[in-house]
Amino acid sequence: MxxxxxxxxxxxxxxxxxxxxxxxxxxxxxxxxxxxxxxxxxxxxxxxxxxxxxxxxxxxxxxxxxxxxxxxxxxxxxxxxxxxxxxxxxxxxxxxxxxxxxxxxANFSFQNMVGLEVKKLLSDIKLDNQIVDPNMISNLPVAVQSWLNYSGIVGKPFIHSVSLNQKVQMKMKSDQTEWYDAEATQYFNVNSSSFIWSVKMEMMTLFQVVGRDKLINGKGEMLIKLLGLLSLVDTKDNSKLNM
Known part of the structure; x- marks a missing residue:
């Protein structure tokens, strides 16, 4: 196509x-x-x-x-x-x-919207020079302490933001047998436990589904659009999404 x-x-x-x-x-x-x-x-x-x-x-x-x-x-x-x-x-x-x-x-506009939301999410991060020391993780389960020590985080500055690029497989319905390839990006504001996750799924060439999940200040939103035009899911202020 x-x-x-x-x-x-x-x-x-x-x-x-x-x-x-x-x-x-x-x-x-x-x-x-x-x-x-x-x-x-x-x-x-x-x-x-x-x-x-x-x-x-x-x-x-x-x-x-x-x-x-x-x-x-x-x-x-x-x-x-x-x-x-x-x-x-x-x-x-x-x-x-x-x-x-x-x-x-429509897809360009959707991605631009997500980009502005990500920019706002990351701009709210307040950096400091606090260092992770062993006492901060002493009350955690032993397995978690071991993993954190192995990761090398002890003695280093606190992490305030995280970004992930993901290659995933998704389907639109639970009983659907075929999985579709998708690419997703996720950004976290660790200070406020907030995130934005966006995905682009190719059902076929020129036939895309784009989506965005976000959790900001404990309130969740989900938006999924077919071809960037038609809203399949547009949910906010939902107790199942809020934290």
Missing amino acids: KILFFVILFFHGVIHFLGFAKAFNLKEIKELTLPISQFNGVIWLIAGILFLTSGLLFTFNNNYWWLPAVIGIIISQFLIFTFWKDAKFGSIPNIIVLLVAMVGY
């Missing part, structure tokens, strides 16, 4: 170059019967470049790939309306690209 979408972007962009070629008499194009001024030819060229740029950014998983795509769609559709007789069928790939770009923007 990812390759197919790139092919659509690529060929849609290349087709726009035909308008530029006709405007500057670089090639005879019988399919374009309406006259194209050199000014409009440059506009056709710009639209084509925007689609190709979007395709390259999409291939390399750049979070901003949707931006040149949307600008390209606006310019392209204006040209299509202007040269409707010759270019009307170009609306079909424009619609396809727009739908996928909406998903791309």
Whole structure:
């Protein structure tokens, strides 16, 4: 699916170059019967470049790939309306690209929201120079003391924040047999026992589920969205999530 979408972007962009070629008499194009001024030819060229740029950014998983795509769609559709007789069928790939770009923007917006929440979580951390000494762990179970000593934490400054990158397998329902691969990131504010956990699950290419769990000041929230657009779970102020 990812390759197919790139092919659509690529060929849609290349087709726009035909308008530029006709405007500057670089090639005879019988399919374009309406006259194209050199000014409009440059506009056709710009639209084509925007689609190709979007395709390259999409291939390399750049979070901003949707931006040149949307600008390209606006310019392209204006040209299509202007040269409707010759270019009307170009609306079909424009619609396809727009739908996928909406998903791309929704995922970008979701990740941006999580990023701002993480920034706030970590900004609330108050650092100090307190050192972990043996007396602080003396009342813990022997196994825990042994593990902490082995980890080398004794004699070092307190840990105030933790970040984890996880590769996991998930399923949407308990009776589901198939597991989906997912990648997650989690941040902890140790001082306040708060965390934010975000996940991206690939059910199939271009068909993602994104989610965010967080616990801040003892209050939990869970948000799961299909394609970054449709909320599957949006729960807050729930006693089962609060601590």
